[in-house]
Amino acid sequence: MTSVTLVVLALDAADVRHAENFGCESILLEEHTEMRSVAHRLDHPHTGEAWPSIATGLHPRDHGITGHGEWDNRILTGLSRLAHRLNISGEIRGKVEDVITENTDQGWQLRVVEHPTFLDGEYRAVHNWPGVHRNESLHYIWGLFQQAKDDEISEQTFVREAYTEAASKFGWLQEALNHEVELAAAHVHVLDVMGHLHPENEDTYREVYEDVDGWVGALRESMGPDDELLLLSDHGMEASWTDDEEPGRHSWRAIASTTLTDPPEHALDVKEWVESRVVPLTPERSSAELPEDQLRELGYIQ
Ligand SMILES: [Zn+2]
Secondary structure (H helix, E strand, O other): OOOOOEEEEEEOOOOHHHHHHOOOHHHHOOEEEEEEOOOOOOOOOOHHHHHHHHHHOOOHHHHOOOOOOHHHHHHHHHHHHHHHHOOOOHHHHHHHHHHHHHHHOOOOOOOOOOOOOOOOOOOEEEOOEOOOEOOHHHHHHHHHHHHHHOOOOOHHHHHHHHHHHHHHHHHHHHHHOOOOOOEEEEEEOHHHHHHHHOOOOHHHHHHHHHHHHHHHHHHHHHOOOOOEEEEEOOOEEOOOOOOOOOOOOEEOOEEEEEOOOOOOOEHHHHHHHHHOOOOOOOOOHHHHHHHHHHHHHOOOOO
16 A cells, blocks of 8 residues: 655745746646745745745744845845944944854854644655755755855856755655655755846746756656645746846745645645645554564464
């Protein structure tokens, strides 16, 4: 007997408009919608805040994880410059600089949420999920992104690592389907980092979407007839060809798509959506072993 598995694919920065424009049928699945995300520290959604919100159903101010990545430093740097220009007191300026240090330090780490999530449970397999489980995968790509921006590694090397890391998540999901799991989830970061690198190069970004679309298609083929898929993003990506204000900034055009019906329309609805659709696995382990032990105790078998 194989279990019925709900696969949850966290496709960072998947933008509903780009997916539609580029004709990504696998990403759009049977039904898709623009999903409203959350933002707390900035006026646009951020990876470190949004994924823990999606997993817990809590707003960032309630789960407390408001980590920010390297590329938001511009805003903090602007704040610092403003503090100097206005000649504000040393204490306030020091606080601004503390925030900058906290967000740029090499040792900076995204924390992990303490609240319950839909990823909890022995039969829910998770590769990684920002702010919830195994952040090291995200830290690795963030670190390499910074190295590529600082010219310490070539863009080709960065792309190789971003692609192979993403492909490994799809391979992991396919293998998880061969085991007794009621839910299998993984976070894939390649659309985010490639979007930050090429927000003004439609052809390049289209290719990345087509590659990811192919991976999603292959994942579907490996799923059993009763398995289902929920695909989510935390935000989209502003781009030059979509006439956005600031290409390379996170857009509000997050996506939710599914092989089921009525994908969640708000990031904070996802937990309930998943919990009401996952098929709980009742393992045979205990029932198969107990009678044997009892029979042995009674002396019927040795
Ligand atoms: Zn993100």
